[in-house]
Amino acid sequence: MKSFLILEDGTVFEGQNVGSTQDVISEIVFNTSMTGYLEVLTDPSYAGQAVVMTYPLIGNYGITPDMESKKPWPMGYVVRELSRIPSNFRSEGTIQDFLQKNNIHGITGIDTRALTKILREKGTMNGLFTVNENYNLDEIIPKLKEYHTGDVVSKVTCKEKSILKGNGKKVALLDLGAKKNIAKSLNERGCEVVIYPAHTTAEEILNSNPDGIMLSNGPGDPKDCKTIIEEIKKLYNSDIPIFAICLGHQLMALATGADTHKMKYGHRGGNHPVKDLATGRVYISSQNHGYVVDTDTLDEKIAKPAFVNVNDGTNEGLSYVGKNIFTVQFHPEACPGPQDSSYLFDRFIDMMGGEK
Template sequence: MKAFLILEDGTVLEGIHIGADKETVSEIVFNTSMTGYLEVLTDPSYAGQAVVMTYPLIGNYGITPDMESNKPWVKGYIVRELSRMPSNFRCEGTIQDFLVRHEIPGIAGIDTRALTKILREKGTMNGMITTDENYRLENILPRLKEYTTGPAVEQVTCEASYALKGKGKKVALLDLGAKQNIAKSLQSRGCRVTVYPAHTPAEEILAEKPDGIMLSNGPGDPKECGKVIQEIKKLYHSDTPIFAICLGHQLMALANGADTYKMKYGHRGGNHPVKDLETGRVYISSQNHGYVVDTDKLDPSVAVPAFVNVNDGTNEGLRYTGKNIFTVQFHPEACPGPQDSGYLFDRFINMMGGSQ
């Protein structure tokens, strides 16, 4: 069956329909990872978005247990070629069946690298995936321009708090759309992790006297998380050590008077170099974000840059002055290096007084 990808600038790309038989409107973003497509599909940070995979063959090792949440969050999937016959000893099914089961439409057979060049040159755009050969641009384009991802954090956070096994330091993990590997990275270091919904009052978290607080990744525009920002401001004023990743990093900055802005096309992939400004060392990082902290509006008496993106100079982390708080824009729980930046979790453990 034919399928069409229609962008809000009027660009139309024709390909082959994959996944669920439905139409979808979403923000179109691209990911440059060569592997890890299942982690991408199940990362809550992609809520409200359709993902273009620049690597030409996707699905060659099928569906494996490497999921970042219990379901996929993307609204659409765009690939050059979808493998129909995966081969891997851990394989539990095909991407096609996975997309159908979770009602996610997609399109294959288009030049995803040419599409990526369009998004790089013109910036991230909204788009529609449809199988309607009688589509009318004059009806579709207004819909695309009006689309927003909305309050995405509310869609992906857990409904109630829950505890995970562990015997070491007590860590409160605020779930803004947390990838499972964040909790696993803490548990592997002996932490007792309690996961809290994004809207949890700061007083409730602090009442449990955690040894440390983790602010997770998540989707959407950080400025739409007004109520969460107010609670994070209260957490900042406690003496509890805090480590924040991605959206959590942005929200902590906003809670302390800094600003964020939307990037032209964002950073999404497993090959982004970041430099530790304290040591001068460069790490290969996994990233997934479309917004960034504006360091020009950062008060150095509150926080100073700790990491910078080697490619474009944007901020990749902050160290808070006089506080046991540090935050990063990239994902140290992911494995592109493969373990390049995992030491940041060790730093967090040390901030809490060690592993015991």
């Protein structure tokens, strides 16, 4: 069956449909990872978006148990070629079946290189997935321009508190759309992780007397999280060590008076070099974000840049002055390189006073 991806600039791509046949409008972004497509599909940070995979062949090792959440979140999925027969002893099925089962509109057989070039040159834009060959651009384009992802954090966060048992430090994890591996990375270091829904009050978290607080990754525009930012202000004013990742990093910056802005096309992939400004060491990082902290708006008495993106010079982390708080834009719980940044979890453990 034919399927079409229509961009808000009027560009139309024609391919073959896989998965759902329902019409879907979403923000179109691209990811440069060569592997890890299942982690991409199940990353809550993609809620409200559709993902274009730049690597030309996707699905060769099938669907494995390596999911970052209980369900996939992208509204659409675009690839050049899907592997018809996956080869992996851990495979539990094909991407085609996975997209169909989870009602995600997928397109294969289009020129993803050309599509990515458009998004790089013109910036991220919205698009419509449809199997209707009689589409009307004059009707569709105004709808595309009106689309906004909105409050997607409320859609992806957990519904109730849960606990991952451990014998070490007690960490309160605010789930803004947390990838499973964040709690796992803490738990592997002995921590008891108490996972809270995104709209939990600061008072409830602080009254539980945690040794540390983790603010997770998540989707959408950080400025849409107004009530959460107010609660994070209260967490900042406590003396409890805080470690924040991705959206959590942006929200802590907003809570302390800095600003964020939308990037032209964002950072999404497993190959982004970031430099630790304290040591000069460069790490290969996994990233998924479309917004960035504006370092020109930082109050140097409150926070200082701690990491920088080697490719474009954008901020990748902050260290807070006089506070046991540090935040990063990238994903230290992922493993994109041989010297990846999981040591940041060890730094967080040290901030909490080390092992009990």
